[in-house]
Amino acid sequence: MAKPRIFITRPIPSAGIDLLQDHCEVDVFPGPAPPSRAELLAGVAKADAILPLLTERIDEEVLRAGPQLRVIANMAVGYDNIDVAAATARGIPVGNTPGVLTETSADLAFALLLAAARHIVPGADYVRAGRWQTWEPQLFLGQDVHGATLGIVGLGRIGQAVARRARGFGMRILFHGGSDQTAAEALGTRRVPFAELLQQSDFVSVHTPLNAETHHLIDAAALQRMKPTAILVNTARGAVVDPVALYEALSSGQIAAAALDVTEPEPPATDDPLLGLANCLVIPHLGSASVATRAKMAAMAAENALAGLRGERLPHCVNEAVYEARD
Numbered sequence: 001m002a003k004p005r006i007f008i009t010r011p012i013p014s015a016g017i018d019l020l021q022d023h024c025e026v027d028v029f030p031g032p033a034p035p036s037r038a039e040l041l042a043g044v045a046k047a048d049a050i051l052p053l054l055t056e057r058i059d060e061e062v063l064r065a066g067p068q069l070r071v072i073a074n075m076a077v078g079y080d081n082i083d084v085a086a087a088t089a090r091g092i093p094v095g096n097t098p099g100v101l102t103e104t105s106a107d108l109a110f111a112l113l114l115a116a117a118r119h120i121v122p123g124a125d126y127v128r129a130g131r132w133q134t135w136e137p138q139l140f141l142g143q144d145v146h147g148a149t150l151g152i153v154g155l156g157r158i159g160q161a162v163a164r165r166a167r168g169f170g171m172r173i174l175f176h177g178g179s180d181q182t183a184a185e186a187l188g189t190r191r192v193p194f195a196e197l198l199q200q201s202d203f204v205s206v207h208t209p210l211n212a213e214t215h216h217l218i219d220a221a222a223l224q225r226m227k228p229t230a231i232l233v234n235t236a237r238g239a240v241v242d243p244v245a246l247y248e249a250l251s252s253g254q255i256a257a258a259a260l261d262v263t264e265p266e267p268p269a270t271d272d273p274l275l276g277l278a279n280c281l282v283i284p285h286l287g288s289a290s291v292a293t294r295a296k297m298a299a300m301a302a303e304n305a306l307a308g309l310r311g312e313r314l315p316h317c318v319n320e321a322v323y324e325a326r327d
Helices: 014-021 037-045 060-065 084-089 102-117 120-128 157-168 181-186 194-200 220-225 243-251 291-309 321-326
Strands: 005-008 025-028 049-051 071-073 149-153 172-176 203-206 231-234 257-260 280-282
Touching: 005 014, 014 025, 014 291, 037 060, 049 291, 060 084, 071 291, 084 321, 102 120, 102 157, 102 203, 102 231, 102 257, 102 280, 149 157, 149 194, 157 172, 172 194, 194 220, 220 243, 243 257
Parallel strands: 005 025, 005 049, 049 071, 149 172, 149 203, 203 231, 231 257, 257 280
Antiparallel strands: none
């Protein structure tokens, strides 16, 4: 009997490939850039399973291209790149990789917070440029993190992990959205209305998923509520923040700085005005980018794919309704 075929939209860590090779014909798009739309459709047309990354839009057109498709195993915790409703209507389970990247992503979020607060990147560039001549009492003066107020937008798994790190810095922690009261109390956080969080926070860290309600949640009105000394950190999805409004807020001094692991669009154009601002730190979506975490994500995605191909429940399924329909 022929092995099922899986299409992987970019090279992934060997931990995932090794799990699949004994059971599947593995077709890996060579990358490093994502497949074009035509290449994606062609790959799906031959596949029983697809393992996409967050860069691939899996919509009705893609599903039509693969009428034999049995499972979608996203190598990401978020799944806003997938039309889950369309997949559910087709009876196709969709998997993701929750939990495994929580601590690694929280590390990165807090690293960005510290880097923006203390001018780490400009300071390093200053030294490399040969400009460091002596100790200066007013060189790259930043903002204290210890004792400051942190506002967390979305106190889910990653938001809670960031809160745990903030407690170590003696921060006052506010949050809006995404947690039960028990978790909030255990972390010593306080739920407040969104407007109050923006007004009181020295740092605003975004951890909410992207959906219709959170698209451009951080818009011009939200940024106007923030302190002029405030720093915005976004490690969620780029489209949660309105980039045009953010540019205006940063260039006018309405807020002090921003540190972004994600952008809209992603990646930004080389002439994106945000990249020209000294008070905007942008890195290339590194939230889960540790050797161990990316290997675990690849393995989880592979396990989801194999379960779907065997007709079993996915270990991590985002549309359980497909099983209710079968039952």
